[in-house]
Amino acid sequence: MLSRTADHLFWMARYIERAENTARILDVNVQRSLLPQPLATIEAGWLGTLEMFELMPAFEKQHGSASSDAVLQFMIRDRTNPSSIVSCIYAARENARAVRGSLTTEVFETHNLTWLEIQRLLDERLPERDPGQFFDWVKFRSHLSRGVTIGTMLRDEALHFTRLGTFLERADNTARLLDVRFHGSRTAALSTARDDYYHWAAVLRSCSAFEIYRKAYSDVITPERVAELLILRSDMPRSLCASIDEVCTNLDLVGDERARETRRQAGLLRAELKYGRIEDILEGGLHAWLTVFLARVAALGLRIANDFLLPIEADLQVQSQ
DSSP: OOHHHHHHHHHHHHHHHHHHHHHHHHHHHHHHHTSSOOHHHHHHHHHHHHHHTTOHHHHHHHOSSOOHHHHHHHHHTOTTOTTSHHHHHHHHHHHHHHTGGGSOHHHHHHHHHHHHHHHHHHHTTHHHHOHHHHHHHHHHHHHHHHHHHHHHSOSSHHHHHHHHHHHHHHHHHHHHHHHTTTTTOOOOOOOOOHHHHHHHHHHHHHTTOHHHHHHHHOSOOOHHHHHHHHHTOTTSTTSHHHHHHHHHHHHHHHOOGGGHHHHHHHHHHHHHHHHOOHHHHHHTOHHHHHHHHHHHHHHHHHHHHHHHSSOHHHHHHHHHO
16 A cells, blocks of 8 residues: 555544544533632633643634633634644545545545534534534544444455554543643542542543443442543553554554564553553552653654654645645
């Protein structure tokens, strides 16, 4: 497969997954902002979200305080923000259009309709009227894209690169979702206050993991167990362990001798997640561990780009257009 084709498939999958996970992270903050708490606490939560996405400088150029309305506007409909939901859905559609011949008609039409539909929803101001309904729509369209891809595409390199992009992005964003509460915190202690209970319940629901948590633990929600479920449980579909395992599986299917070091690093990360203990992770602080994990995922993505896709400089130029 040509590197350019693989690159478009990889980024098509990453962008639609990124749109979904951005919706999930914003949904956690919207639910959390509805709890009775000081205005300063709500603003700090939105600031933490922007810092987590590394978008504070870009946000500050356009807005003043980090109010709910300003952050939602910036992260949903701002076309100048490449990480906004509308920008991600547009980029996914453009990457799909570039390799339409490598996709089934159903896959391309799903991406194309998602792009057309989000423009209508934004014109109708659905995110402002009912952000929860809008976030559910984004998640549904991402689910539909993955389902159509798995259900209609030949199990060849095109599918493997698509899956590789999906799960690398999912690992990155699940870690960021977990880090919403702890961005900037260097302590290992996890609070069990009432507002934290509601926060972790919102995190579970945003990961489609609330019922899974009840089935796995049959107990009250605690932050330690939420962290264990979303980091180390291989049977949890959106966990870091499950995501990195899928990354390794698809790397093995497309890898060659040139990618030996990339596969080794991915395998090492999978082994640490498979055999790790949540007590060891929490001992040094969850935020610190997640920061290191995100750096390793970013490095793995860079290695994949250099081994299989366009040279990274050319890729960044293409994706910014």
